Amino acid sequence: MVREKIKGISLSINEISEKAAKQEDCIRLDIGQPSFDTPQHVKDFVEERIDERQSYTNPKGIEKLREKIAEEENMKEGMDISKENVLVTVGGMGALYIIMTSYLKPDDKVVLNDPCWGPYKLLSAVNGNRFEQLPYFVDGELNSELEEELEEAELIIINSPNNPTGKVHDQQEIEELCRVAEKTETVLVSDEVYNRLDYTGEFETPYGEYDDTLVVGSTSKNHAMTGWRIGWLVADEDLINEMVKTARAMTACPPRASQYAAIKALEEDIHVKEMREEYEKRRETVYRRCKDLGWYVEEPEGGIYIFPDIGKDSWSFCRKMVEEGVAIVPGAPMGETSNTNVRICFGSSSVEEINEAFDRIEESM
Numbered sequence: 001m002v003r004e005k006i007k008g009i010s011l012s013i014n015e016i017s018e019k020a021a022k023q024e025d026c027i028r029l030d031i032g033q034p035s036f037d038t039p040q041h042v043k044d045f046v047e048e049r050i051d052e053r054q055s056y057t058n059p060k061g062i063e064k065l066r067e068k069i070a071e072e073e074n075m076k077e078g079m080d081i082s083k084e085n086v087l088v089t090v091g092g093m094g095a096l097y098i099i100m101t102s103y104l105k106p107d108d109k110v111v112l113n114d115p116c117w118g119p120y121k122l123l124s125a126v127n128g129n130r131f132e133q134l135p136y137f138v139d140g141e142l143n144s145e146l147e148e149e150l151e152e153a154e155l156i157i158i159n160s161p162n163n164p165t166g167k168v169h170d171q172q173e174i175e176e177l178c179r180v181a182e183k184t185e186t187v188l189v190s191d192e193v194y195n196r197l198d199y200t201g202e203f204e205t206p207y208g209e210y211d212d213t214l215v216v217g218s219t220s221k222n223h224a225m226t227g228w229r230i231g232w233l234v235a236d237e238d239l240i241n242e243m244v245k246t247a248r249a250m251t252a253c254p255p256r257a258s259q260y261a262a263i264k265a266l267e268e269d270i271h272v273k274e275m276r277e278e279y280e281k282r283r284e285t286v287y288r289r290c291k292d293l294g295w296y297v298e299e300p301e302g303g304i305y306i307f308p309d310i311g312k313d314s315w316s317f318c319r320k321m322v323e324e325g326v327a328i329v330p331g332a333p334m335g336e337t338s339n340t341n342v343r344i345c346f347g348s349s350s351v352e353e354i355n356e357a358f359d360r361i362e363e364s365m
Ligand SMILES: Cc1ncc(COP(=O)(O)O)c(C=O)c1O
Pocket: 032, 090, 091, 092, 093, 094, 117, 159, 162, 163, 191, 193, 217, 218, 219, 220, 221, 226, 230, 231
């Protein structure tokens, strides 16, 4: 029998995506799927190696890729790691799953921001854990309830640049989060899968600031390579040596061809700058169009999402809009504070498509 906890999970925002997929001429601003394809030089590199023997790799990943990931990570201020600190995983999602299954016993508690990326809740439910969601900052100040929650928890996840809010934590916020995690002896997981899509230049990693920190990275969004499923986790070498056992149990190793692709993407990464520049244009458009509609909205500081408050129930609005040919998702499943927010992905569509989507929204209002 499938466990009750699994049966109880609802992949609620899929409702919008499934309707959108059936609708002709629907503008897709629902899924975090970059509109860019994998860079051609990456595809070519893999093609040239496809006749090689496609055997298992080391469960920690191909050495060369681990080296490239360490170089990529060391571009972050304060980061000084080597390949021994890297475990290559099947997507950032795989890294998160490895962390949760390696660290948490059934019923252990994870603390999540409110709002947060929905699959954190999915992961903790599948893993049999409890989670508590609360806003980490209220009016720019660290939430006074966070410390109390962390006293009871084993793990806190932070995510900057953020999905869904577009927020990038500045140095002071990162320091405050580190101090409260340290004081309560909570493991800090920093999900940095959007780190190269930072429009403020303020991105900070807590790695090096607090010892009990694990970093999650990925090629999915930064390099527009979602389907290759390459992510990683960064931790002390002895922890990597433990967590590789979970990785081994899950997948043996990430696909070899995808690891080649990631090596090339990290080695020759001019596409990141090009995509970021295009995302910045889309960000300006989407922000202006939200404001013109009179929605309360903060300009995204990073990532590919904007999270306006539309001032009414977001589920009915999103259901109506998908019928009108615009797919956006309700904020409600992302946290209790977000019933009147919608998440709009500007990574998945061009400036023209975003403008067309907003014309349709305006018309329907
Ligand atoms: C905040 C966040 N973390 C992790 C992931 C997982 O990324 P991946 O495709 O590498 O599994 C995503 C994907 O949408 C995300 O938005």
